[in-house]
Amino acid sequence: MKIFISADIEGVSGIVHGEHTARDGREHDYARKLMTEEVNACVLGALDAGAKEIIVNDSHGTMRNIFHEDLHPKAALISGSPKKLAMMEGLSDDFDAAICIGYHTMMGSNGILNHTFNGRVVKSIEINGQAFGEFGLNALVAGYFNVPTILVSGCDLVAQEAAACISNIHTIEVKQTINRTTALNKHPIVARELIKKGTTQAIKGRNDVPPFKIEPPYSVKISFLHTGLADAVEILPMVQRVDPLTISFVMRDFLDCYRMIRSTIMMAGAVQ
Incomplete structure (x- = not known):
């Protein structure tokens, strides 16, 4: 095992x-x-x-x-x-x-030291309308x-x-x-x-306990803590600007989706 x-x-x-x-x-x-x-x-x-x-x-x-x-x-x-x-x-x-x-x-949320990947960058992440941490x-x-x-x-x-x-x-x-x-x-x-x-x-x-899955395609929205972070991520060609704080993208493969989420956060995190 x-x-x-x-x-x-x-x-x-x-x-x-x-x-x-x-x-x-x-x-x-x-x-x-x-x-x-x-x-x-x-x-x-x-x-x-x-x-x-x-x-x-x-x-x-x-x-x-x-x-x-x-x-x-x-x-x-x-x-x-x-x-x-x-x-x-x-x-x-x-x-x-x-x-x-x-x-x-x-x-x-109200939990201890709550954040999603980077507490200085991410406000929220949604996939297909559902918020995830x-x-x-x-x-x-x-x-x-x-x-x-x-x-x-x-x-x-x-x-x-x-x-x-x-x-x-x-x-x-x-x-x-x-x-x-x-x-x-x-x-x-x-x-x-x-x-x-x-x-x-x-x-x-x-x-x-079944494996946790949601059906594709994966429509992702990431909201950032200030507009400069979204400005940086909007440079990526597959990203759409939804509002001043939020970008979105769509993918069919979840590993690609996860890696894209992580990449956008790392990119935004480089903003001074």
């Missing part, structure tokens, strides 16, 4: 502030330790469920966060950026399930490969966001949102035990 783990940091218990998540944050190395140990808990749960191969994709920021020497030796690590499939790099159709650890809600978009990448996304861990509100996409998904709430930078956090040992047990249960019940 082959399991894919996409690991972010904002949804980890104890992580509530930019000082935790930013590369130059004073508490970033502590946050990296918390992140690594929640991933390890997931790996242990996967092994208990019979997994023979586990790939972990470091999916936060520079994607160089997990302490490799501290990662469980049964897990292989994908680190570094850029990656064509970003948070889902390494996934293919020979995996039995995908798991999302340390995830957060989409920009504009990182969880939904990444689950759609897994669905492209017919791989079910069976579990997400993070705050209470990302659990709700995930369940709105995938009704049978297993959710692990390691903290309750108070506001964007405040949470009621479970003790790390408690959070890790919940993730370990939840992972085992989710893998054993993976056949009850």
Whole structure:
């Protein structure tokens, strides 16, 4: 059995502030330790469920966060950026399930440290009229490969966001949102035990969770936080300007769609 783990940091218990998540944050190395140990808990749960191969994709920021020497030796690590499939790099159709650890809600929600890929760039992303955050978009990448996304861990509100996409998904709430930078956090040992047990249960019940898909064509709208960002992306020939903040494009292949979304965000992010 082959399991894919996409690991972010904002949804980890104890992580509530930019000082935790930013590369130059004073508490970033502590946050990296918390992140690594929640991933390890997931790996242990996967092994208990019979997994023979586990790939972990470091999916936060520079994607160089997990302490490799501290990662469980049964897990292989994908680190570094850029990656064509970003948070889902390494996934293919020979995996039995995908798991999302340390995830957060989409920009504009009430969840802890909510944002969508780049909090200084993106206001919202819609596909075929439905708003998606990182969880939904990444689950759609897994669905492209017919791989079910069976579990997400993070705050209470990302659990709700995930369940709105995938009704049978297993959710692990390691903290309750108070506001964007405040949470009621479970003790790390408690959070890790919940993730370990939840992972085992989710893998054993993976056949009850269908791959997440939506039908093509994919009509995408991305709204940015200011007009200069949309100005930059409008340079692309396949992009249409919808309004001062919003661009749109249409694609039939979801991987192309995902890569285009990521590319426009990276392009906008280069604007000074």
